[in-house]
Amino acid sequence: MDSMMMDAMSKDMKMMPGMDMMDMSVLQECMDACSAAEQAATICSTQMMDDCSPMCMNCADMCHTMMRTMMRMQGMTPGAMMSMLDATIAMCQVCMSECMAHADESMACKMCAQACQACMDACMKMKDMMADAVAA
């Protein structure tokens, strides 16, 4: 997501309680990480390695929904956002564990595992920032 789109979003976002203290670059990184994980998992899901395909499809759908809801923070509460981030982290963890097991045999699985790990990291960073904003 480019910085002009972020500007178009952030005026709405700043009106949410606690959101005025948020670092928009953390949000931007999290949306980009979700988008990258969706793409990597979608590609991986079609490679027909032994077991990972349904995990990858689940992960792609969850990461996509997470990305979209971050673009619509007006339709969100901090509590619901936290719960969505937990679900994304959980789903990425399942997908990553499975794809990591095939990483040596398949470039698609390796990239999927890496993208899931990056998405988990970005979601955790987002959670930390939200917890700080709510506590402040």
Place this chain on the structure above:
Amino acid sequence: MDSMMMDAMSKDMKMMPGMDMMDMSVLQECMDACSAAEQAATICSTQMMDDCSPMCMNCADMCHTMMRTMMRMQGMTPGAMMSMLDATIAMCQVCMSECMAHADESMACKMCAQACQACMDACMKMKDMMADAVAA
């Protein structure tokens, strides 16, 4: 979802740990409730009532993703499923609260609020069943 589709699904599902003890009708009801909530929230999101539209879009996307992952239980762990159900419940709660406030002015909001409530109930029932299955 009709019962023949459920039969096509359930042979895979029975292979998941703990899943052999599950009541497939609870799963079926939960998928149907997610599908109905997605549809009601999608319709409601286009009515342009004051504030509910972004909540409805978020809710529609989460309910859709929840429904899809229930159709792909092979790509799931009990923990990730619990976390997804929590996120769906949280998102339906946000959407329902907002739409309930417009229920007297808008038929679409009233139906959306009812569908969100039914989806929350079905997700909680699903969680209870899974907790029992894992504990058994």
Place this chain on the structure above:
Amino acid sequence: MDSMMMDAMSKDMKMMPGMDMMDMSVLQECMDACSAAEQAATICSTQMMDDCSPMCMNCADMCHTMMRTMMRMQGMTPGAMMSMLDATIAMCQVCMSECMAHADESMACKMCAQACQACMDACMKMKDMMADAVAA
């Protein structure tokens, strides 16, 4: 989709040019057929039969998008709707052809092929109705 939801939708829809002449039951059947095809294709895509899985995933996504846009006819023109219906028919055709080849070995493929066929039929009926409405 139940009839109360259709009522909530149809007041908006009647305002579209040509739409006041439409038979809402044809639209309702088409949305239901898209939803059923999405579900059948999603289940089928996880069965890991030889070749159909990527077709089924493509078909599920297209049918879902078709269903959603029919719920948001305010954001549509007759021309764009026709084009979307063509894409749904084309994608269902590809998925059905592939799944039909596995129909004897897999209940999921058989149901997917049937749901794709029903979705194609419903989309063609919808196209015919729209062509009549535009011509009138």
Place this chain on the structure above:
Amino acid sequence: MDSMMMDAMSKDMKMMPGMDMMDMSVLQECMDACSAAEQAATICSTQMMDDCSPMCMNCADMCHTMMRTMMRMQGMTPGAMMSMLDATIAMCQVCMSECMAHADESMACKMCAQACQACMDACMKMKDMMADAVAA
């Protein structure tokens, strides 16, 4: 989409009839343009400008589905792909026309209109390339 992901995809893609002659950079640009249009339209749909929101939601869903199917070319025929590209172009046209009318009042609408235009251009380029590949 980064180039390593494209490499992971392209080995499958090269096996499709006609696809061995395709310029993968055109495909990559088209997927990126679809992804950018989905994001811009999703943001724009929540701004509650007078009329564009349902168009933007329709456009976001179609662009997303287009992107995903380009990642799963194994599950595609040239004819179905052409039809999907036509639907994406048609939907982007509708959304762009509406958002262009609000471009002076809303940064989100301006960016959405630009992203839709870029997506249309990329889809047309993709169609040209496919037509050449099939004809060759």
